[in-house]
Amino acid sequence: MRLDVITIFPDYLAPLDLSLIGKARRDRLIDLHVHDLRDFTHDRHRTVDDTPYGGGAGMVMRPEPWGEALDHVLAAGAADDASAAVPHLLVPGPSGVPFTQAMARRLALEPWLAFACGRYEGIDERVYDEARRHLPVTSVSLGDYVLNGGEVAVLAMVEAIARLVPGVVGNAESLVEESHEDGLLEYPVYTKPAEWRGHPVPEVLLSGHHGKVARWRRDERLRRTAERRPDMLAALGEDGLDAADHEVLRRFRAERPAVAD
Ligand code: ADE
DSSP states (O other), X not given: OEEEEEESOGGGGGGGGSHHHHXXXXXXXXXXXXXXXXXXXXXXTOOOEEOOTTOOSSOEEXXXXXXXXXXXXXXXXXXXXXXXXXXXXXXEEEEEEEOOHHHHHHHTTOSEEEEEOOOTXXXXXXXXXXXXXXXXXXXXXXXXXXXXXXXXXXXXXXXXXXXTSTXXXXXXXXXXXXXXXXXXXXXXXXXXXXXXXXXXXXXXXXXXXXXXXXXXXXXXXXXXXXXXXXXXXXHHTGXXXXXXXXXXXXXXXXXXXXXXX
């Protein structure tokens, strides 16, 4: 998978040299290219922003450097791999569609992604209009809060996407039973020692009884999801839960009437 990131802070992306993603790059599973937007300016001050038409607070990113940077990314990608079509351009920002595990799964199947990191009040809208003539473009938000720029969001998205690329995570099984993979949050986990500072590990986990362990884990996933993310349980609907699940939830709710349906 090829990834291109355009930013005025290339150093922000340095953590992508570390850990599993760093190893995936060294193993050539991920081909990451970070581009400095200021390299596509032509004035002495390497200016990337200007005041907004219509007035208002803050500055807007000028279209010309973005146009040149995107042209460069398209040409560089095509030169490296003649079979590459065009990248899917992702633009992080608080006005985007929510970034989810389902979206990460879909994006992990794509051969080429490009990320445009905006700063200030955003990028001149004509950059999107122009890019859409050549590429799929999606504005994506990590959540309902405002970051100073897209770089931190790109770190999060690249990590979520790249770990789903085959070979990046050694034990593919560890990807299956995760929060957000099947509509329930993960169960709590424990390791040795069996008792620590007066806290014992739940006995069922020491029983060696696989059926009971599986049921306990499912119950804990249901309980957590009901407590922390009632919206996810509602989205799962009737079909995602069996009779035993419903009984467990009924008991949790009876114990804790404050938990929403
Ligand atoms: N840039 C600024 N805020 C953001 C958010 N919530 N998600 C993604 N990118 C952002």
